[in-house]
Amino acid sequence: MLSADALKRIDREIAKYPPDQKRSAVMAALAIAQDEMSWLSTETMDFVATYLDMPPIAVYEVATFYEMYNTEPIGRYKLTICTNLPCALQSASEAAEHLKRKLGIGFGETTPDRMFTLKQGECFGACGDAPVVLVNNKRMCSWMRPEAIDRLLVELAAEAGQ
Amino acid sequence: MNAPAEFLDYGADAIIMAGLNGRNWALDDYVARGGYEALKKILAGKIPPATVIAEVKKSALRGRGGAGFPTGLKWSFMPQQYAGEKYLVCNSDEGEPGTFKDRDIMRYNPHILIEGMAIAAYAMGCKRGYNYIHGEIWDTYERCEQALGQAYSAGLLGDNILGSGFSFHLYNHHGYGAYICGEETALLESLEGKKGLPRFKPPFPASFGLYGKPTTINNTETFAAVPWIIRHGGEAFLALGRPNNGGTKIFSVTGDVARPGNYEIKLGTPFAQLLDMAGGMRAGRKLKACIPGGSSMPVLPGEVMLSTDMDYDSIAKAGSMLGSGAVILMDDTRCMVRSLLRLSYFYFEESCGQCTPCREGTGWLWRVVDRIEHGKGRNGDLDLLLSVSDNIAGRTICALGDAAALPVKSFIKHFRDEFQYHIDHKQCLVPAYV
Numbered sequence: 001m002l003s004a005d006a007l008k009r010i011d012r013e014i015a016k017y018p019p020d021q022k023r024s025a026v027m028a029a030l031a032i033a034q035d036e037m038s039w040l041s042t043e044t045m046d047f048v049a050t051y052l053d054m055p056p057i058a059v060y061e062v063a064t065f066y067e068m069y070n071t072e073p074i075g076r077y078k079l080t081i082c083t084n085l086p087c088a089l090q091s092a093s094e095a096a097e098h099l100k101r102k103l104g105i106g107f108g109e110t111t112p113d114r115m116f117t118l119k120q121g122e123c124f125g126a127c128g129d130a131p132v133v134l135v136n137n138k139r140m141c142s143w144m145r146p147e148a149i150d151r152l153l154v155e156l157a158a159e160a161g162q
Numbered sequence: 163m164n165a166p167a168e169f170l171d172y173g174a175d176a177i178i179m180a181g182l183n184g185r186n187w188a189l190d191d192y193v194a195r196g197g198y199e200a201l202k203k204i205l206a207g208k209i210p211p212a213t214v215i216a217e218v219k220k221s222a223l224r225g226r227g228g229a230g231f232p233t234g235l236k237w238s239f240m241p242q243q244y245a246g247e248k249y250l251v252c253n254s255d256e257g258e259p260g261t262f263k264d265r266d267i268m269r270y271n272p273h274i275l276i277e278g279m280a281i282a283a284y285a286m287g288c289k290r291g292y293n294y295i296h297g298e299i300w301d302t303y304e305r306c307e308q309a310l311g312q313a314y315s316a317g318l319l320g321d322n323i324l325g326s327g328f329s330f331h332l333y334n335h336h337g338y339g340a341y342i343c344g345e346e347t348a349l350l351e352s353l354e355g356k357k358g359l360p361r362f363k364p365p366f367p368a369s370f371g372l373y374g375k376p377t378t379i380n381n382t383e384t385f386a387a388v389p390w391i392i393r394h395g396g397e398a399f400l401a402l403g404r405p406n407n408g409g410t411k412i413f414s415v416t417g418d419v420a421r422p423g424n425y426e427i428k429l430g431t432p433f434a435q436l437l438d439m440a441g442g443m444r445a446g447r448k449l450k451a452c453i454p455g456g457s458s459m460p461v462l463p464g465e466v467m468l469s470t471d472m473d474y475d476s477i478a479k480a481g482s483m484l485g486s487g488a489v490i491l492m493d494d495t496r497c498m499v500r501s502l503l504r505l506s507y508f509y510f511e512e513s514c515g516q517c518t519p520c521r522e523g524t525g526w527l528w529r530v531v532d533r534i535e536h537g538k539g540r541n542g543d544l545d546l547l548l549s550v551s552d553n554i555a556g557r558t559i560c561a562l563g564d565a566a567a568l569p570v571k572s573f574i575k576h577f578r579d580e581f582q583y584h585i586d587h588k589q590c591l592v593p594a595y596v
């Protein structure tokens with residue numbers, strides 16, 4: 001179900017923990033699975049459970065506890081913007097409004113063409129760079145004032161078009 | 163991931179962040195700055211572990227993660243004669259709103275953390291360690307992976323380090339978006355592959371930690387201070403700061419300042435000097451309020467802050483706490499009700515739900531502040547907020563409950579008029595909120 005490359009990466013994570021503590025790799029394994037599948041279906045989570053010798057329920061618990069796992073289908077690009085107080089004081093509130101206006105959706109929603117999902121985030125530990133936007137969990141974009149947001153949206157739309 | 167140069171100006175007193183330009187993070191660069199000399203000195207000299215711990219005690223280094231607990235004392239709680247595995251864990255789950263210093267340490271000077279952890283592992287007899295890194299800073303996680311690879315290749319980690327007979331295996335582990343995993347026992351649960359639910363204490367991690375084994379957890383910046391202490395001596399570190407407040411501290415400055423960023427200063431430096439380093443308040447604005455230690459700590463009025471020094475004891479005397487060293491500044495255009503509303507939402511959202519006072523109380527706090535902000539406040543709401551806060555604080559498994567209650571109590575204490583105005587007039591006293 002996951003590619004050979006993904007399994008190799010999961011094996012590398014498993015090796016970080018004592019042999020009888022394979023389940024410690026579940027967070028990394030779910031992140032790797034999500035990168036490949038875009039979201040975590042029950043099928044994907046069951047696969048991870050079998051791979052790590054864990055009860056499926058224990059995997060579901062982890063996937064639903066941590067914010068960055070997508071437990072529902074999402075758009076091609078998940079954009080998460082931090083709006084916590086330090087960022088809000090450095091114009092993240094305006095950046096968030098700008099994103100909502102440009103995409104025509106609110107927090108927790110996906111554009112009808114399924115290109116973008118918008119989420120409100122809590123502190124990324126990068127407040128000095130506010131406003132900060134995360135693209136699909138992995139790419140952090142700093143100093144995202146409205147012009148920078150416009151450029152990012154154009155860039156992502158172009159990338160998707162290729 | 164390289165920041166503009168102004169972000170790399172950590173100040174003239176920096177020791178952890180000294181000489182960094184955003185590119186010189188690799189092993190060779192670190193060694194050229196004198197890196198790994200402390201570890202080599204200990205291993206070559208076969209310095210007894212107890213002597214290393216004594217040196218850290220002398221330095222008066224206090225935990226940089228929030229609680230400010232004396233590091234040497236914490237290390238001495240680890241059972242020395244324990245036969246089984248002991249673990250060392252670094253808390254890099256930096257998620258306290260306003261804090262972004264551990265990210266800079268890890269991306270611009272990752273080897274100082276590795277060296278600090280190796281020394282700590284030697285002092286406490288740990289053979290395995292984990293660095294738990296905040297999930298949102300993925301490129302920093304990747305850099306830490308690279309740095310570990312360099313250290314293993316050079317024989318600075320792994321079996322029989324530099325032929326000394328001492329072995330230490332260190333690994334990176336990433337979080338995936340849960341503030342509560344910054345709490346040390348939630349972090350351990352998370353490392354074990356579970357939901358990050360804080361554990362009851364006692365037992366403390368030194369007796370029952372990761373996989374039930376003796377474990378010591380310190381913050382990234384705490385470990386990063388250790389190589390300097392070993393190279394220059396605990397007394398020299400202490401002398402940089404003040405009695406009981408040794409060394410330098412990295413403060414993350416955010417809010418209405420000209421240059422938000424990280425500044426490493428000697429503990430005891432006047433706040434006004436730190437504010438200067440950050441370029442002062444935004445043009446023409448006055449400091450109205452400051453949260454000096456991350457969003458979980460009490461807010462202080464600007465004028466109180468301006469006459470306070472930046473160390474654990476001075477900030478405590480002024481009525482707040484140094485916490486994680488996140489200095490959040492608000493100018494006279496800011497509405498205190500709205501600011502508190504955002505923080506209250508955060509704690510409501512991040513409560514893990516295990517304890518009734520925290521799960522229910524954080525929801526109450528958020529809803530009541532929300533109705534005050536939106537012109538639906540009732541007389542008696544301020545007393546209600548205070549009573550809910552009192553019913554959370556001290557009655558929960560972990561300190562997130564206190565973290566939710568302290569801001570509320572302090573905002574009302576210092577800015578009660580502003581809250582009352584909202585309730586009486588259904589509008590803001592400071593309409594210029596931007």
Ligand SMILES: Cc1cc2nc3c(=O)[nH]c(=O)nc-3n(C[C@H](O)[C@H](O)[C@H](O)COP(=O)(O)O)c2cc1C
Pocket residue numbers: 224225226227228229230231253254255256257258341342343344345346347379380381382384560561562565
């Ligand atoms: C809700 C909560 C969040 C916390 N978040 C962090 C954090 O992000 N980083 C950190 O180092 N400590 C955090 N702490 C403090 C840790 O529990 C622990 O005290 C610290 O990691 C110990 O290291 P130190 O002694 O070196 O400071 C948090 C505590 C609580 C209650």
Ligand code: SF4
Pocket residue numbers: 342359360512513514515516517518520521558559560561562563
């Ligand atoms: S105080 Fe709150 S966050 Fe901490 S254990 Fe209890 S419910 Fe969870």
Ligand code: FES
Pocket residue numbers: 082083084085086087122123124125126127128130132259260261
């Ligand atoms: S408050 Fe937004 S990144 Fe910290």
